[in-house]
Amino acid sequence: MSSGRAQIFADATEAKGDVIIEVEGVDKFFGDFQALKDINMNVGRQEVVVVIGPSGSGKSTLIRCINRLEKHDRGRIVVDGIELSDDLRSIQEVRRETGMVFQQFNLFPHLTVLENITLAPREVRRMPKKEAEEIAMRMLERVKIPEQAHKYPGQLSGGQQQRVAIARALAMQPKVMLFDEPTSALDPEMIKEVLDVMEELADSGMTMIVVTHEMGFARAVADRVVFMAQGQIVEVGTPEHFFTDPQEERTKLFLSQIL
Amino acid sequence: MTASTLKPSTLPSATTSPLAWVRSRLFPNVRSGILTIVLAPLLVYAAYRAALFLFVNGRWEAVTRNLTLFMQGTYPRDQQWRIVAQIVVLALAFGIGAGTASAVRADVAKEAGLALPRQSPLSVIRRFWSLIAFVLLLLYFASTATPWLVVAGAVAAFLVGTLARFIPTSLRNLGWTLAALALVAGFQVVSGTVGYSWIVTAIVLAAGAWSTFKFENVEGRRALLYRALVAVAAWVVTYLAYTQLVYPGVGWDYWSGLHLTLWVSSLAIVLSFPLGLLLALARRSTLPVLRWLSTGFIELIRGVPLITLLFMGQYILGFMLPQGTNLSSISRAITAMTLFTAAYVAEIVRGGLQSIPYGQTEAALALGLPTGKMMRLIIVPQALRAVIPALVGQFISIFKDSSLLYILAINEFLGVRSLVHAQADFRAVAHAETLVFVAIGYWAFAYAMSKESQRLEVRLRAGRR
Numbered sequence: 001m002s003s004g005r006a007q008i009f010a011d012a013t014e015a016k017g018d019v020i021i022e023v024e025g026v027d028k029f030f031g032d033f034q035a036l037k038d039i040n041m042n043v044g045r046q047e048v049v050v051v052i053g054p055s056g057s058g059k060s061t062l063i064r065c066i067n068r069l070e071k072h073d074r075g076r077i078v079v080d081g082i083e084l085s086d087d088l089r090s091i092q093e094v095r096r097e098t099g100m101v102f103q104q105f106n107l108f109p110h111l112t113v114l115e116n117i118t119l120a121p122r123e124v125r126r127m128p129k130k131e132a133e134e135i136a137m138r139m140l141e142r143v144k145i146p147e148q149a150h151k152y153p154g155q156l157s158g159g160q161q162q163r164v165a166i167a168r169a170l171a172m173q174p175k176v177m178l179f180d181e182p183t184s185a186l187d188p189e190m191i192k193e194v195l196d197v198m199e200e201l202a203d204s205g206m207t208m209i210v211v212t213h214e215m216g217f218a219r220a221v222a223d224r225v226v227f228m229a230q231g232q233i234v235e236v237g238t239p240e241h242f243f244t245d246p247q248e249e250r251t252k253l254f255l256s257q258i259l
Numbered sequence: 260m261t262a263s264t265l266k267p268s269t270l271p272s273a274t275t276s277p278l279a280w281v282r283s284r285l286f287p288n289v290r291s292g293i294l295t296i297v298l299a300p301l302l303v304y305a306a307y308r309a310a311l312f313l314f315v316n317g318r319w320e321a322v323t324r325n326l327t328l329f330m331q332g333t334y335p336r337d338q339q340w341r342i343v344a345q346i347v348v349l350a351l352a353f354g355i356g357a358g359t360a361s362a363v364r365a366d367v368a369k370e371a372g373l374a375l376p377r378q379s380p381l382s383v384i385r386r387f388w389s390l391i392a393f394v395l396l397l398l399y400f401a402s403t404a405t406p407w408l409v410v411a412g413a414v415a416a417f418l419v420g421t422l423a424r425f426i427p428t429s430l431r432n433l434g435w436t437l438a439a440l441a442l443v444a445g446f447q448v449v450s451g452t453v454g455y456s457w458i459v460t461a462i463v464l465a466a467g468a469w470s471t472f473k474f475e476n477v478e479g480r481r482a483l484l485y486r487a488l489v490a491v492a493a494w495v496v497t498y499l500a501y502t503q504l505v506y507p508g509v510g511w512d513y514w515s516g517l518h519l520t521l522w523v524s525s526l527a528i529v530l531s532f533p534l535g536l537l538l539a540l541a542r543r544s545t546l547p548v549l550r551w552l553s554t555g556f557i558e559l560i561r562g563v564p565l566i567t568l569l570f571m572g573q574y575i576l577g578f579m580l581p582q583g584t585n586l587s588s589i590s591r592a593i594t595a596m597t598l599f600t601a602a603y604v605a606e607i608v609r610g611g612l613q614s615i616p617y618g619q620t621e622a623a624l625a626l627g628l629p630t631g632k633m634m635r636l637i638i639v640p641q642a643l644r645a646v647i648p649a650l651v652g653q654f655i656s657i658f659k660d661s662s663l664l665y666i667l668a669i670n671e672f673l674g675v676r677s678l679v680h681a682q683a684d685f686r687a688v689a690h691a692e693t694l695v696f697v698a699i700g701y702w703a704f705a706y707a708m709s710k711e712s713q714r715l716e717v718r719l720r721a722g723r724r
């Protein structure tokens with residue numbers, strides 16, 4: 001999906017095509033500490049944006065603001081035409097449209113895999129049980145573990161659990177998927193199975209924002225890479241740009257450390 | 260570290276001879292050997308004295324001649340048939356519950372394509388052996404045929420109840436409704452249907468109707484309307500039936516003995532659980548008023564001994580209720596026990612809620628679940644699972660503490676002893692025998708509860724982590 005040509009963007013608002021997520025002048029404080037400083041970023045429909053940056057730079061905070069797991073203090077966040085505000089309805093609406101995958105999987109350990117996946121469609125979308133289970137099985141096939149449907153999360157490997165978490169988010173048929181370091185808690189031999197699923201998801205046209213340190217994934221899948229440091233967006237470009245010709249000192253330093 | 264933990268050869272195996280068993284279990288190394296040599300004679304001696312008391316010297320007439328008194332105390336004898344009927348109906352309720360539960364397990368196994376784990380009668384005996392032993396002891400002490408007939412009737416009713424497993428899957432909640440209805444009926448066979456007793460039945464029937472008839476082939480909102488109509492109809496019919504057909508009974512102020520102990524504790528447990536859960540949730544609420552009220556209540560109750568609360572229930576509760584409410588002594592006691600237990604349940608549940616990682620909340624919210632459903636479906640079930648042992652411990656505790664009602668001059672199981680020893684034949688004798696008997700009675704139930712809690716814990720943990 002990448003353009004195959006190194007390109008540097010003036011800023012992160014130059015989304016590819018029709019914009020689905022707008023982040024405009026967003027600040028976020030934890031007490032006195034400012035975790036996000038004037039973030040401006042747009043994401044186009046079917047675009048894959050990879051966010052990289054050192055630990056503590058605000059990557060998680062940024063994507064958690066997009067589905068309101070954190071409340072931003074200044075600026076505007078609009079998801080698929082819905083502006084996030086204190087209005088509970090708009091929050092619910094955005095969360096229904098947005099799937100999230102966490103570093104620690106966060107599966108519900110007291111429910112089977114199938115129940116984990118059907119829960120939200122049934123309780124939030126009020127889908128009948130049969131229909132929800134059909135969708136769940138389709139999603140499990142998509143992440144290639146339909147045979148695990150009746151097990152509990154604790155009986156699965158880390159890689160399988162993360163794939164269930166992806167299926168769980170997909171079952172709500174979201175328009176956007178947010179990934180927060182989905183492979184960081186995995187043993188090395190399981191990382192690929194999760195990245196493969198994510199790559200197929202990107203190929204199917206899903207809009208994705210992915211926080212990750214997997215530069216191979218970024219190179220193969222990302223349309224744009226966003227580099228963050230100290231709560232700010234420092235540099236934006238295609239993967240080629242980052243690998244061949246990073247501009248900022250901080251970017252160069254970071255890339256030299258992880259590559 | 261002892262030598263035995265290092266040498267696998269000393270571990271007992273299934274094929275060892277008795278001598279090898281003695282060696283490996285009792286004399287695995289010098290230190291354990293010495294311990295065995297010292298303790299064994301003491302144990303044998305204690306067992307000898309216990310056997311002497313139980314089978315030779317003990318004057319068990321104090322128990323055998325007063326068996327009915329221990330079971331039902333001062334309850335009017337000419338109304339005894341009601342208690343017999345209650346036991347049979349309750350056995351039916353438990354049978355229906357067991358049958359429905361096994362049907363649910365079968366459904367789950369079938370859906371998952373797994374083999375159904377069969378339950379042998381032996382495993383049931385092992386689960387409830389303390390209760391079975393207590394019933395056998397009662398039968399052994401019995402001088403008439405009545406107890407045998409009651410037990411036979413109860414077993415038969417239980418078995419009939421288990422036929423509920425043949426109720427079709429689509430009507431599964433009918434099984435639970437019937438079980439709950441039989442529980443209520445069992446209570447009302449004795450208590451009668453006067454006063455507000457219709458409300459309990461109406462709740463059971465309305466909830467049962469709502470959850471049994473789901474109108475699944477009717478479209479969305481209309482199905483909800485139909486369900487509500489059926490529930491309301493069940494409510495109204497119950498009200499009409501109860502006001503038209505009055506069935507007088509023996510109110511619980513006349514109950515006593517083990518019968519009273521079991522009902523008072525069961526009610527305190529059943530009522531305190533939801534109350535404690537609500538208090539725990541209120542204590543974590545975002546509304547400060549709710550938080551303060553719940554914290555204040557919990558801390559107030561936990562700072563006062565149960566016996567004080569029981570006395571306050573008798574003497575002070577009247578001032579706090581609207582004029583004209585006339586609570587009986589037993590109702591006051593149940594209220595005090597419920598409030599007391601609820602405060603502790605609330606603290607236990609709060610601990611459970613705190614033990615659930617924040618990631619669970621986040622995952623639920625990210626899926627779009629509203630806060631209420633997130634708590635009800637994700638957080639609370641996990642929190643409760645985490646605190647089962649502590650919760651059941653609290654319930655066992657209030658069951659045993661129901662013996663404090665004795666001090667309020669209510670003749671529950673322990674209090675009946677004073678009636679026995681008021682009899683000319685037993686004025687100064689057999690105090691030890693009656694105490695041992697009462698202790699065995701409490702133990703049988705407390706131990707069964709403890710075992711069930713362990714079993715529940717293991718079952719809910721099965722297949723996890």
Ligand SMILES: Nc1ncnc2c1ncn2[C@@H]1O[C@H](COP(=O)(O)OP(=O)(O)O)[C@@H](O)[C@H]1O
Nearest residue numbers: 030033035053054055056057058059060061062
């Ligand atoms: N709930 C919180 N309370 C206080 N500080 C927080 C909280 N969440 C994150 N932070 C701080 O905000 C900064 C950015 O955090 P985060 O977005 O998690 O960084 P990243 O995901 O890039 O590692 C960090 O310095 C972190 O300590």
Ligand SMILES: [Mg+2]
Nearest residue numbers: 059060061181
């Ligand atoms: Mg992070």
